Amino acid sequence: MQTARQCQFKLVLLGESAVGKSSLVLRFVKGQFHEYQESTIGAAFLTQTVVVDDVTVKFEIWDTAGQERYHSLAPMYYRGAQAAIVVYDVTSSDSFQRAKSWIRELNEKATAVKVVALAGNKVDLQQQRLVDLTEAQQFADDKGLIFMETSAKTAMNVNDLFLSVAKRLAQLGDAAGGIGGGAGGGASGGQRLQQGGGSGDSGRGSSCCK
Numbered sequence: 759m760q761t762a763r764q765c766q767f768k769l770v771l772l773g774e775s776a777v778g779k780s781s782l783v784l785r786f787v788k789g790q791f792h793e794y795q796e797s798t799i800g801a802a803f804l805t806q807t808v809v810v811d812d813v814t815v816k817f818e819i820w821d822t823a824g825q826e827r828y829h830s831l832a833p834m835y836y837r838g839a840q841a842a843i844v845v846y847d848v849t850s851s852d853s854f855q856r857a858k859s860w861i862r863e864l865n866e867k868a869t870a871v872k873v874v875a876l877a878g879n880k881v882d883l884q885q886q887r888l889v890d891l892t893e894a895q896q897f898a899d900d901k902g903l904i905f906m907e908t909s910a911k912t913a914m915n916v917n918d919l920f921l922s923v924a925k926r927l928a929q930l931g932d933a934a935g936g937i938g939g940g941a942g943g944g945a946s947g948g949q950r951l952q953q954g955g956g957s958g959d960s961g962r963g964s965s966c967c968k
């Protein structure tokens with residue numbers, strides 16, 4: 759049996775308040791949904807581990823607060839992250855504009871972030887939709903983002919979203935983990951959790967975290 763490689767990555771969620779960031783994380787980590795989810799104060803931290811191909815990826819998830827008064831805290835969380843999920847609400851055009859500005863900010867300032875996903879959440883509210891699927895898909899394609907419409911309420915595409923991020927991080931391999939290495943800047947790469955022992959492909963230099 760092949761020894762799995764194990765890596766950990768920091769993942770940050772960004773987006774306007776009430777788009778469903780905490781709900782997506784809660785669905786992914788605990789399989790739950792709360793109709794009356796409380797607005798996040800500062801940020802929340804959770805972990806979850808997934809397996810993609812032969813790689814075990816442990817996510818350290820920073821779920822940031824979307825309220826504008828917390829905006830100045832966001833760099834603390836995205837600076838050290840290798841991946842980001844920017845969330846908007848398909849029933850709110852404003853939240854889509856806000857998502858675009860988060861992506862601009864990440865491109866300019868978050869040098870360690872190698873994988874960015876855009877999630878159009880609350881897709882269960884079809885009748886109230888204000889953000890067109892093809893427009894969002896086009897925007898994501900232009901920017902090279904992973905894109906999915908999700909529902910934390912029904913669980914649609916939630917696991918797939920996080921798995922796609924894990925997969926792309928694992929595929930990027932050393933590039934995802936090794937770049938941005940400001941030892942003092944907090945922009946560390948993915949860390950190896952455990953050395954794959956024995957035989958297998960450890961000699962190919964394809965491990966995701968060195």
Ligand SMILES: Nc1nc2c(ncn2[C@@H]2O[C@H](COP(=O)(O)OP(=O)(O)OP(=O)(O)O)[C@@H](O)[C@H]2O)c(=O)[nH]1
Nearest residue numbers: 776777778779780781793797798824880909910911
């Ligand atoms: N219908 C529906 N409601 C959702 C969905 N996701 C979240 N909600 C609801 O939307 C509200 C806000 O969700 P949160 O997860 O707190 O949003 P947030 O982005 O974390 O908000 P902040 O912490 O303020 O930044 C809550 O009442 C959730 O129950 C969804 O997919 N569908």
Ligand SMILES: [Mg+2]
Nearest residue numbers: 779780797798
């Ligand atoms: Mg929240």
